Amino acid sequence: MLVSDIMKKNLITLGPDSPIYVALELLHKHHIRHIPIVDESNQVIGIVSDRDVRDASPSIFASNQSKDLDNAIKTIMSTPVVAIHPLDFVEEIASIFYEEEFACLPVVQDNKLVGIVTEKDMLQTLIQLTGTHVQGSQIEIKVPDQIGMLPQVTKVVGQRRINITSVLVYPYTSDPKYRVIVFRVQTMNPLPIVNDLKDKGFDVLWPQELEKSNEL
Amino acid sequence: MSCKAAFVYSKQYTNYKFTADHPFNQLRVELTKDLLETENQLKEKHIIEPRIATDEEIGLVHDKDYIKAVKLAGEGNLSLDDGVEFGLGTEDTPMFVNMHQASALLVGGSLSAVEAVLDGNYAHALNLGGGLHHGFRNKASGFCVYNDGAIAIKYIREKYDLKVLYVDTDAHHGDGVQWAFYDDPNVCTLSIHETGRYLFPGTGSVTERGLKNGYGYSFNFPLDAFTEDESFLEVYESSIKEVTAYFKPDVIITQNGADAHYYDPLTHLCSTMTIYERIPLLAHQLAHQYCNGRWIALGGGGYDIWRVVPRAWAQIWNVMLTNEVFTNGLSAQWRDKWQPKAPVSLPAYWRDPSPLYKPIPRKSEITEKNKLTLDKALQFTRNFAKFNPTRKQGNGPS
Structure with a gap:
């Protein structure tokens, strides 16, 4: 810019x-x-x-x-x-x-x-780079710090008809071998993407599933 | 105490259907109606057939071009490329056959509810098909095509010139309604929702307080993820009481999204059925205290349509009619009828078992954070009350 x-x-x-x-x-x-x-x-x-x-x-x-x-x-x-x-x-x-x-x-x-x-x-x-000025949901994924991780993730998102408003890549503070990819996507229902990502073996940090861990 | 209330309903409400597996499913309204009928609390005489909103009425909030695009989309004559700028044909709001007619009926339902209360002799009216608070002037979003709540409020402002308090307890921020009246001092919006840090739409921070003349007439209470009943109710009860006392509305419109429940798949709040008893009880009390009873309640979100929404919404109706909530066992007839169609086990009681889930480790932190949010958002009204103790009219700062 x-x-x-x-x-x-x-x-x-x-x-x-x-x-x-x-x-x-x-x-x-x-x-x-x-x-x-x-x-x-x-x-x-x-x-x-x-x-x-x-x-x-x-x-x-x-x-x-x-x-x-x-x-x-x-x-x-x-x-x-x-x-x-x-x-x-x-x-x-x-x-x-x-x-x-x-x-x-x-x-x-x-x-x-x-x-x-x-x-x-x-x-x-x-603020514009973070994408928080437009409607959207946030998804956070932890990936190994390796070549080619981002395209693998965006490919999964791209298969749904959902617009990505921003992508940020952060260091994963407690382990330098990993990175956190943060997406803001223009949808109220990120679950289909999240499930696709999990099916592909990605470690989704957010949305967290309280449901399974806390089920009585 | 018993009040005269209208239940706005049409079988055609289920025509508002995006795709077979879309989370927004108006079968919820039918499930609720059926539950109330089997509980013997809803009779033929209570039901009002919704009218269809005219283009002119929809135009109170939406652009002509947008209405035209929705019509074209419903006729199969809008390309995906042309739909993009209107939010039509996305994963959230796909195009479907006759989507204009289906959406205009939901809007008409909310207008029928307004007329029942303001022209008719009903104290309260309930339109569970409405409450589509994410609809924007020229864009569909968040499962919402036309913003019936905003249209109903504009309609009240133009036709009756009354001051409207809009209270939105959907787990998502009521952004469409807030922005439609952001600079209007005669419409006060109050939204309690899960924080937008992660959740759609992302807005609804405490600092969104209104603009120009409307400054001090938008209130937002973003709650932390995993907020539970007590903290939710602390925020709800303090906020609605203090804002109502400050604004002194002529009529209250509530948006009763039922997606703040632990079971809801789209959000991360952890409430139980307890909040869906208190929410209508307090709204009802305040409507009588300040508005001569004038209260219009709308539906909204709610994506566990089997276990959560019918119970939560049936309570609103029971409160409107009797000022009481259902307790004990749920109608066995209703469960027997719907269980074969439900993918989950239907609840046997009105209240959830306690506890419903394992303790949440960060509970005290979450409660503290929400309390700070509450105090920050109410700073404005509290200062106003402190420095204008004698002022009777709720006109806010001048």
Whole structure:
């Protein structure tokens, strides 16, 4: 997945000489936490966060005489800015968020600002990868960590007329020789697939059958 | 105490049939009716024949294109490829002959139930053929084609302008009805279900509380897998009492899916028949306390159609009529009649043997988790009650 697939394109920006109070107003009005600062040619020269603006704001206990918020935004902006490209991989930029502890990355192409990706967009992408945003049931299968396991499993699912909305492969924490394959399938009744998988000898972790183990 | 109640029923309900081995089987409704008749609790005079919903009525909730696709599917004129975008022709909702007519009859049944209570002189009405809560505006899903519950609620809003409380105790989240009224402050939806972490449809988290004006009018109580009677009832009783007191509805619609039982093959909750006694008793009490008795109950899920559903649904009717539940032995006549057709041994008593299954090791953890869920979901109404102690109208926050 590429940055251009997940970036926001309707941008709220400011010029370097805008007063800080305008930034404060924009942050409130649009419920955002970052504003890229651009010059006349739409080149990113800095970025301000809600925290930068708050640090520059007078204490709520101070009397209202302060002119601090009339200062130019360029006096508090962070610079230089770490920017990303529309063709970067989402997986790569995830590590920038993690390592640098940034909450927002401007997307720059030909030296011009073309988009923005925030932590929230990253999380939304993750939710979509898990498939939990569409109706479905979850099936978990434990398989040996060997070549060719996934196609064997998907073949079983594919024989039923049921759509797979996501597939995730996790390490099996208590034994590195195994993996857990998690499917979300668009059906209310996963039992036919589960029974097919069991018939083929797969170890189905979920749905669990309480019925047999707990029958009196 | 005895109330006047209507039992909406047609033999044609079994025409809503996907395939021979599909888990959704409307034979359940006939089994329930027969059980009630052999128990001498259901008479000719109680039964109302459902009407067929018009396209315009179905259109209160569903798109024209979708209704057209359902009609084509029922005539064998919709290709599998064309059906995909409408959820038709999938493993969950396969196409079948005359599926529009069969589905429109179930919707009509719920509308007949509404009319019996709001126009007629019935206090309560029961349409066990309805409760198909997964139907979406333009998509069939989860065994549901048309969402009769949502259509009935829209119909009540447009024709009678009453405030509707919808209570869904099916083990699956009542997503279709919730989304249809997500921004409507005059319709409050309450769903208790197995957590969507694994189970279809996946939604129904505590944080789904409604949108815009409808914020604070959607309540969700996702229960952990293997939840048992006491914990289920703790959540049910607290939630329905507090939400009813907060919302002060004019009419209550319950969706009485019977798939939270230990025997149900599709879900992982571990309740017994005990909850199917308390669920209608409390709904009945609250309908009289807040709504002048106005209560419409619908069916829903329920996939152990022999051992669970007939008993659970018969109790709703008995409560509507007499405010009492059946106890002791089940009609031997009914068992003798149906046992030869059943793949399992039919129950001899209204209540399940105790214990029904071996103790569940994580019981105390599950109970604790459900209690936290309950408190989190009710935080909103409790704060409202705390900070608006004098406010009489249940209009929620303004």
